[in-house]
Amino acid sequence: MAINNPLQKSEESIKLELLIADDDSTNRKLYKIFLGKEYNITLAKSGQECIALLETGFRPDHLLLDYRMFPLTGVDVLRYCHEQHIDATPIICSGTIDEVKTDLAATPYIEAKLFEKPVNPTELKEYLANASEEKEFKDFSDIGIEEVTEVTQSSYL
Numbered sequence: 001m002a003i004n005n006p007l008q009k010s011e012e013s014i015k016l017e018l019l020i021a022d023d024d025s026t027n028r029k030l031y032k033i034f035l036g037k038e039y040n041i042t043l044a045k046s047g048q049e050c051i052a053l054l055e056t057g058f059r060p061d062h063l064l065l066d067y068r069m070f071p072l073t074g075v076d077v078l079r080y081c082h083e084q085h086i087d088a089t090p091i092i093c094s095g096t097i098d099e100v101k102t103d104l105a106a107t108p109y110i111e112a113k114l115f116e117k118p119v120n121p122t123e124l125k126e127y128l129a130n131a132s133e134e135k136e137f138k139d140f141s142d143i144g145i146e147e148v149t150e151v152t153q154s155s156y157l
Contacts, residue, residue, distance in 0.1 A: 015040045016132050019060035019088070021050035021077060023069045027093075031064060034121045035128070047072025051080050060088050061135055062128060065112075067094035067103075075103045078110045089131040093119050 018039035020031050028043050035041060042060065044050035047069045063081065065074030074092045081088060090112035094100045097116050104110060113127060 016061035016135070017042065017059070018062045018064060018128070019044065019050060019053065019058070020064045021045075021047060021069065021074070022064075022066035022093075024066065027066065035125070038125070039128070046070075047074065047077045050077050054080070054084065054086060059086060062089040062091065062131060064091045064093065064124075067092050067096070067100045073103065075100065075107065075110070075112075078112060079107060082107075082110055089113075089128075089135065091115065091124075091127070093117055 016039055018035060019042045020028060020035075021044040022028050022031070023046055025045075028045075032041050032043065039062070042053065042058070044053055047065075048071070050063075050065070051072070063077070065077055067074040074094070078090050078092075080086075081090070090110070091114075092100055092112045093115045095117040097114055100112075100114055104112060113131075115124060115127075
């Protein structure tokens with residue numbers, strides 16, 4: 001008989017959250033297909049829908065945003081995230097990278113990884129994997145030495 005370990009996470013719970021906002025349904029489907037095995041995917045059809053999800057308290061680990069959404073662009077969503085102190089890895093995809101760079105230059109406090117459309121799935125997966133590792137390390141380092149010591153000591157009692 002298998003022993004149920006409450007500290008052991010299921011494969012589903014280990015996945016990081018990825019919020020994708022793109023007004024093109026084909027792009028949303030493609031992103032979900034090639035990223036769905038590695039991440040819990042939440043889809044938004046617009047910048048407004050993306051912000052509405054964030055207003056519910058949902059906090060993804062990563063944001064994958066189309067730049068050209070109406071009426072709110074991907075950079076508008078990032079401005080909202082900055083104002084609300086939402087710590088998610090920002091990624092913007094666009095066919096017009098120069099336009100995105102100009103928009104981002106107007107808001108120097110916001111940084112985002114840019115991918116030109118059509119997005120190379122392998123490059124996007126590699127970037128997300130590296131960002132996920134960095135995020136997990138940062139989240140662990142934010143725990144603090146007191147908590148780590150306490151957990152370590154209690155495991156030996």
